Amino acid sequence: KQFVKDILQSIIASSGRALLVGGAVRDLFLDLPIKDLDFEIYGLTLEQLQLILEQYGTVSMIGKSFGVLRLHGLDVDWSLPRKDSSGRHPIVQYDSCMSYEQACIRRDLTVNAMGIDMQSLELIDPFAGMQDLEHKILRAPDLDFFGQDPLRLLRVMQFAARFKMQVDEKLSVLCSCMDMSLVSVERIEQEFSKLFLQASKPSIGLQWLCKIGKFQYFFPGIIPSIELWQSLDRAAVQIYQNDQEKLIMMWICVMSNLDLQFSTDFKKLTHQDIEIIINCMQRISRHDYVIKKVAYATLYAQMITESLADAQIKWLALWLGPDLSLDFLSRVIALRYKLQVSQFLYNRARSLDILFAPQAPLLMGKDFLDVAQGETIGLLVKKAYQLQIDENIDDMRTLKKICLSS
Numbered sequence: 001k002q003f004v005k006d007i008l009q010s011i012i013a014s015s016g017r018a019l020l021v022g023g024a025v026r027d028l029f030l031d032l033p034i035k036d037l038d039f040e041i042y043g044l045t046l047e048q049l050q051l052i053l054e055q056y057g058t059v060s061m062i063g064k065s066f067g068v069l070r071l072h073g074l075d076v077d078w079s080l081p082r083k084d085s086s087g088r089h090p091i092v093q094y095d096s097c098m099s100y101e102q103a104c105i106r107r108d109l110t111v112n113a114m115g116i117d118m119q120s121l122e123l124i125d126p127f128a129g130m131q132d133l134e135h136k137i138l139r140a141p142d143l144d145f146f147g148q149d150p151l152r153l154l155r156v157m158q159f160a161a162r163f164k165m166q167v168d169e170k171l172s173v174l175c176s177c178m179d180m181s182l183v184s185v186e187r188i189e190q191e192f193s194k195l196f197l198q199a200s201k202p203s204i205g206l207q208w209l210c211k212i213g214k215f216q217y218f219f220p221g222i223i224p225s226i227e228l229w230q231s232l233d234r235a236a237v238q239i240y241q242n243d244q245e246k247l248i249m250m251w252i253c254v255m256s257n258l259d260l261q262f263s264t265d266f267k268k269l270t271h272q273d274i275e276i277i278i279n280c281m282q283r284i285s286r287h288d289y290v291i292k293k294v295a296y297a298t299l300y301a302q303m304i305t306e307s308l309a310d311a312q313i314k315w316l317a318l319w320l321g322p323d324l325s326l327d328f329l330s331r332v333i334a335l336r337y338k339l340q341v342s343q344f345l346y347n348r349a350r351s352l353d354i355l356f357a358p359q360a361p362l363l364m365g366k367d368f369l370d371v372a373q374g375e376t377i378g379l380l381v382k383k384a385y386q387l388q389i390d391e392n393i394d395d396m397r398t399l400k401k402i403c404l405s406s
Contacts, residue, residue: 003056004037004076008118010052017042019100019115019124026111029133030163037076040103040115042096046080053078067094082106101126108152109159110139139168146171150178153214154191161205162198176212188218189285196250197243202236203229218284221258228257231335238331244290245328251294252301252332255280273299297324301332306344313348314389317358325356361385362396363403371404380404 011018022038041049046067053059058072069078080094081103095102104113110129117124127141138156140146153175160167167175180188195205209215210224222228231253240246255277277295285291300316308316317326326349334342349355363384365377372380384403393399 003074007053007056007071008039010055011041011044011049012119014044014048014052016044016049016052018118020118021104021115022107022112025114025116026129026133028116029130039076039078039118040081041078042081042100044080044096046094049078049080100124105142106145107141108146108149108155110141111159111163111165113141136163136165137168138165138171140171140174143170143174147174147178150180151183151187151191153178153180154183154188157205157208158191158195158199160208161195161202164201164204167208172208172212176214180214180217185282185284185286189287192218192284193247196236196247200236201233202250203232206232219254219280220283221280222254223257223259225257227337228253231256231337234335245324248290248293248297248324249328249332249335251281251285251290252298253335255294255298256301256336293324296320297329297332301329301336304329304333304338304341304345306341308345308348310348310352310392311390313345314352314354314359317349317354318389321358327355359389362388362394362399367396367400 008018019040019042020037021040022036024034024037027034044052046069050059050069053069053071056071057074060070060072062068062070062077067079067082070076071078080096081098081100082094083098083102083106100115104115104126107113110127110132112129113125113127114129115124116122123130127139132139138159146152156167156171156175159165195202199205206215206224207229209218215222215224232250235246235249235253238246238249240249258277258280274292274295277298278291281291281294296319300320313326316329320326320329326345330342330346330349333345346355352359361381361384363381365381368377368380380403383406384399387393387403387406388399391402393402
């Protein structure tokens with residue numbers, strides 16, 4: 001954008017040096033869409049940089065301790081080169097005169113440690129990140145610095161899958177020894193979400209976790225298998241209504257490999273069955289809505305057989321709703337290679353007109369105002385819907401008569 005170019009020209013005119021850094025450089029050379037721009041400014045103080053930016057609008061500091069500036073309405077980060085002390089709560093020191101090699105040694109991977117000088121368009125690459133990008137290798141600029149933040153292990157996992165790259169053996173050995181117990185569930189979930197939403201072959205990342213002995217830490221009781229890798233990769237390239245639906249599908253693929261035997265009878269489904277999956281999901285997610293949808297859909301998918309009656313299928317549509325559908329569940333079953341069962345569910349649901357939503361109730365509260373009032377009306381509505389499904393009644397008058405007489 002010209003607006004960004006104008007800001008860069010102002011920085012250069014003030015004797016500053018602007019480098020495009022981080023993921024934007026990597027994605028540029030991978031010919032991928034660039035989503036986030038991150039500029040590191042050399043030769044200016046933080047106050048000087050802020051004054052320049054204020055000429056173009058309101059400036060906010062994003063994360064005061066890290067000194068990242070951002071103009072309102074512009075999704076671009078402006079920062080000074082810095083060095084961080086070791087530990088989980090590093091002390092940040094700015095130094096606009098430090099070398100780029102000093103500044104980028106704190107970055108997680110060499111492919112993320114490249115920069116482009118915005119005046120000369122020179123590639124700054126002190127750790128051979130371009131060579132690693134070409135050879136599809138993930139290496140750390142500095143193993144000691146990398147090991148100070150265990151979250152980086154999960155970043156390696158999702159980068160390996162997203163870019164189909166191999167992890168350097170020394171880095172893998174380091175990651176195998178990293179203590180993940182202090183990493184919050186929220187940050188763990190963020191990295192798995194990136195893996196499942198952005199990688200076309202997420203199995204690469206999970207197989208690497210197996211290689212370094214970390215898979216069972218995140219997924220105790222889950223059996224890693226070829227079937228799991230295949231179902232995940234098939235799910236990753238399907239079309240979804242939104243990211244949440246895709247995440248639910250991906251997590252179902254994982255949870256379907258729990259080393260447990262669940263009942264295949266809807267009537268025998270217990271709260272304990274649900275809790276087993278919920279407890280496993282809570283190790284890597286704090287979104288209760290997603291967790292419950294994954295738990296129920298995982299169990300329902302294992303219970304579907306071609307002997308299901310229409311009434312059972314109708315109840316299933318209701319239990320899944322409102323945000324998951326029998327169409328979605330049939331796709332879950334197909335990913336488990338039960339194509340015949342999947343087709344049966346899909347065809348029956350379409351025939352019953354409940355493929356995307358449960359059957360609408362024939363009778364509502366207003367339909368019972370002439371015979372009841374208060375809480376009784378609610379009980380009658382519930383009873384009427386149950387009769388409508390179980391007895392396959394499609395006439396309002398007949399349904400009301402049976403409901404009142406039974």
